[in-house]
Amino acid sequence: MGTHNRWVIAVAGICMQIALGAVYAWSVFRTPLATQFGWTIAEVTLTFTISIFVLGVAAFFGGLWLNRKGPRVVAITGGVLYGLGVFLASFSANKLWWLYVSYGLIGGLGLGFAYIVPVAVLVKWFPDRRGLIAGIAVGGFGAGALITAPVATYLIKSVGVLDTFAYLGAAYLIVTVVTAFFMQNPPEGWRPVGWTPPASQMSQRAGGDYTLTGALRTWQWYALWLLLFLNTFAGISVISQEAPIFQELVGVTAVVAASMVGLASIGNAVGRVFWAWVSDLITRRATFLVMFLLQVLLFWLLARTHMVAGMTVLTFVVLMCYGGGFGTMPAFAADYFGPKNVGPIYGLMLTAWGTASAVGPLLIAYLRQSTGAYYRPLHVIAVVMAVSAVLPLVISPPGKSSRRESELTKSETPPVRSKAA
Numbered sequence: 001m002g003t004h005n006r007w008v009i010a011v012a013g014i015c016m017q018i019a020l021g022a023v024y025a026w027s028v029f030r031t032p033l034a035t036q037f038g039w040t041i042a043e044v045t046l047t048f049t050i051s052i053f054v055l056g057v058a059a060f061f062g063g064l065w066l067n068r069k070g071p072r073v074v075a076i077t078g079g080v081l082y083g084l085g086v087f088l089a090s091f092s093a094n095k096l097w098w099l100y101v102s103y104g105l106i107g108g109l110g111l112g113f114a115y116i117v118p119v120a121v122l123v124k125w126f127p128d129r130r131g132l133i134a135g136i137a138v139g140g141f142g143a144g145a146l147i148t149a150p151v152a153t154y155l156i157k158s159v160g161v162l163d164t165f166a167y168l169g170a171a172y173l174i175v176t177v178v179t180a181f182f183m184q185n186p187p188e189g190w191r192p193v194g195w196t197p198p199a200s201q202m203s204q205r206a207g208g209d210y211t212l213t214g215a216l217r218t219w220q221w222y223a224l225w226l227l228l229f230l231n232t233f234a235g236i237s238v239i240s241q242e243a244p245i246f247q248e249l250v251g252v253t254a255v256v257a258a259s260m261v262g263l264a265s266i267g268n269a270v271g272r273v274f275w276a277w278v279s280d281l282i283t284r285r286a287t288f289l290v291m292f293l294l295q296v297l298l299f300w301l302l303a304r305t306h307m308v309a310g311m312t313v314l315t316f317v318v319l320m321c322y323g324g325g326f327g328t329m330p331a332f333a334a335d336y337f338g339p340k341n342v343g344p345i346y347g348l349m350l351t352a353w354g355t356a357s358a359v360g361p362l363l364i365a366y367l368r369q370s371t372g373a374y375y376r377p378l379h380v381i382a383v384v385m386a387v388s389a390v391l392p393l394v395i396s397p398p399g400k401s402s403r404r405e406s407e408l409t410k411s412e413t414p415p416v417r418s419k420a421a
Contacts, residue, residue, distance in 0.1 A: 006125040010133060012182035013118030014140040016075070019175040020082065020111055021144020022168070023051055024268075028152045032161040037094055049357065050104030051111065056354030058112020063347030064212070065113075066120060075117040075180030082110025083173025090166035103165070114176055115141065116350075117183050120343035123334045125186050128195045130334055131284070135276020135327030142269035142323050149262075206398050209338030215345045218398045220336055223391060225352045227288055228329050230388040232356035234295055234381050235268075235322020238302075238315060240361035245374050249303075250311050260312045267319035275324025276331065284332040289392040291321045292385050299382035303375035326353075336397050 026048040033044045058078075066074045085107025092099040118137045126133035148168070155164040215221045238245065242264065246257040279287040298318050305311050333346040367377035 006186070009125060009182050009184070010122055010136070012179040013122055013137050016079070016114060016118055016176050016179040016183075017137055017140030018144045018147060019079075019172050019179075020115055021141035022148035022152075022172065023048070023055075023107070023111060024142070024145035024265075025148040025152055026051075028149050028156070029161060029164075032156050033099075036161060037096070039096055043096060044099075047099050047104045050100055051108040052357050053354040054105055054108025055112040055115060056350045056352075056357075058109045059116040059350040060112075060344060060347040062113035062116045063120065063343030063345070066117060066343040067341060071117045071121050071183040071185060072180060074113050075183045076177055078110045078112070078114025078117065079173060079176025079180050080110065082107055082114060082176060083169050083171075085110055085169070086172055087166055087169025090162045090164075090169070092165075093162060110176075112347075112350075114180070116343055116347045117180070119330045119346065121183050121185060123330055123342055124190070124339045127339070128192055129280065130339075131276040131278075131280040131328060131331040132273070134330040134334075135273045135279075138326045138330070139269050139272035139276075139323070142272050142326070145265065146269065206336050206338055209340035210345070210398070211341055212344045212348065215337045215341075215398075216348075220395060220398050221345070221349070223395045224329065224332055224336065225349050227332075227388075227391055227395075228325055228349060229352035229356045230384070230391070231288070231291065231321065231325035232353055233360040234299070234385055235318060235325070235360075236357050237360035237364040237377075237381060238318055239322070241364055241368070241374070242315065245302075245378075246311060246315075248374050250306055250308055252308060256308070260308065260315070263312055264315040264319055267316035268323040271320030271323035272327030274320060274327075276327035279328045279331060284328055284335060285392045285395060287324070287328055289389060291324055292389040292392065295321050295385040296382050296389070299378045299385065303378040303382075 026045075030041055030044045033039060034041055062074050062078065085102050085105070088102035088106065089099055092102065119134060122133045122137050123130050152164055152168060155167055159167070210218075242261045243254065243257040246252055246260050247254065252260070275287055275291065278290075282290075295318065298314055298321075302311070302314050302318070305314060329349065330342065330346050333349060334342045337345050364374075364377045364381070367380060368374055371377065
């Protein structure tokens with residue numbers, strides 16, 4: 001397959017991620033479900049928590065399965081489970097447990113299986129733009145809510161919340177399954193014609209492809225996991241409390257706070273592409289260092305800002321950094337452990353997402369309750385980011401010496417170059 005066709009795969013992967021990223025529009029369903037069936041907001045929100053946690057676990061198993069059966073089978077299975085899970089949520093009338101099983105468990109399994117596929121496939125097709133293409137792919141995931149939220153809001157008003165699940169589930173199934181047929185790996189050792197990785201990139205890349213077992217024997221895998229956890233922890237803490245933070249610190253109404261949330265959420269999608277692009281220019285290590293140091297300033301200023309415009313801009317950049325972690329880390333993992341087994345290696349790393357999604361919101365809620373104000377929890381996160389900045393300074397690629405050969409699975413096939421320009 002030539003260079004031209006890899007862009008077709010990229011477009012298909014982005015469309016798939018947009019459909020999957022619709023899960024971020026869950027807040028649209030919270031109030032209608034709580035009002036219609038008498039559930040609390042916390043009970044309804046648990047559906048989203050289950051879905052994201054299951055996503056993190058399923059992505060690992062999807063990555064393992066991808067290496068055995070190929071990306072297309074895993075993507076189709078994920079798309080079917082995701083669409084089916086959302087569709088089955090339409091039968092949740094007065095059955096909260098069924099909402100958890102359908103949207104949370106079944107939908108979350110589908111999300112995890114399908115999410116890892118475009119990421120693992122595209123970093124192999126684009127060794128020359130590894131960071132940027134990973135950022136664009138997961139940027140689609142971040143943008144999913146921007147498209148889905150207004151559509152879902154219109155449908156809820158027109159046909160009701162349960163029928164909305166049915167319509168969206170069918171749409172998600174069609175989009176994900178159709179795009180799944182485009183998912184395929186390049187030939188072993190493929191690279192674009194005329195492209196040779198520059199010395200600056202080679203110095204930040206491993207000398208071969210690690211197996212999952214080999215990667216787990218290095219301290220670098222755990223360091224990358226911790227980088228993703230810390231960055232996600234900071235962003236998800238704010239995401240979980242955005243509207244209340246705006247109302248308390250700026251004194252706006254719930255309606256204005258909701259508008260601020262919408263504007264700031266665009267940063268999640270923008271950051272995935274922007275920071276991934278930056279990481280191709282200044283290395284992944286430097287990118288995480290800049291994001292961590294920037295967030296020290298951002299969280300400190302958030303606690304002291306009382307203007308609507310200033311608060312919106314600061315939160316927008318916080319969410320850019322949050323998305324930047326997801327945009328940069330797939331390429332980081334491929335750099336350090338090779339692209340061949342990036343599916344299971346990065347898939348297991350995504351457990352940091354689920355863990356941070358549980359720890360961050362709970363911690364900021366606890367600190368808010370115990371201190372009586374949001375500015376103190378925000379200061380705590382600023383301190384955490386300052387300490388975290390040490391990690392990008394000390395991390396380096398795994399060793400390339402011969403004693404590690406048993407941990408590597410190196411191809412004996414010479415590089416296959418594209419025939420297209």
